[in-house]
Amino acid sequence: MAILAAMKLAEALALRAEAARRVEQLRSRATASARYQEGETPAEDAAALLVEAGQVLGELESLIRRINRTNAATRVGDGTLTDALARRDVLRLRHGVITAAADAAAGEGQRGYRQLRSELKMVPALPVAELRGQADDVARQLREVDTLVQRTNWEVDLLD
Incomplete structure (x- = not known):
């Protein structure tokens, strides 16, 4: 999810909601794959899912900051x-x-x-x-x- 430089506030709000959903999905998938039975292979790489979640969270934080700045400055x-x-x-x-x-x-x-x-x-x-x-x-x-x-x-x- 790349954050575009110029967008309307409503678009940013939609991206924020999408990012929050994505983080929740990644959290759920990472926790489901965090433990597995010896001799088996986990369904997904939990460490990679955590890295991806970290990237999405960074984008989410940037969006939230920009949204809050915009809300505070808009008359x-x-x-x-x-x-x-x-x-x-x-x-x-x-x-x-x-x-x-x-x-x-x-x-x-x-x-x-x-x-x-x-x-x-x-x-x-x-x-x-x-x-x-x-x-x-x-x-x-x-x-x-x-x-x-x-x-x-x-x-x-x-x-x-």
Whole structure:
């Protein structure tokens, strides 16, 4: 995997993902071949696989450095692309927290009926409809930030 001098940030992100997958494959293959039964031949040369993994890891580190430099230097709205990525990550987490709380308050995933009249009735401790509205608003914000990030990834050149 040769790293080209001029490429868009989105291309570098795709190469980063490919390199990470390749490292995982090489790790798996090296560990599978690290021991073999005496008198047998290992399926692959574990030492050669480790050398190859080292080369891919070096390329991966270079890509990550360039991506991080580009993200920190790229202006997006009121901040940098790094700021937008942090916002997107937190919005994802916020959406998950709100929807999980709404689901729990609504009784989703639990038995929704009583077996006997004498059993206690479960009541929500949170306003489910209000939480669903908040989750919808956070999801909208997340889509907007994600669209901005994706568009920027295809518009910005990767820095050296």
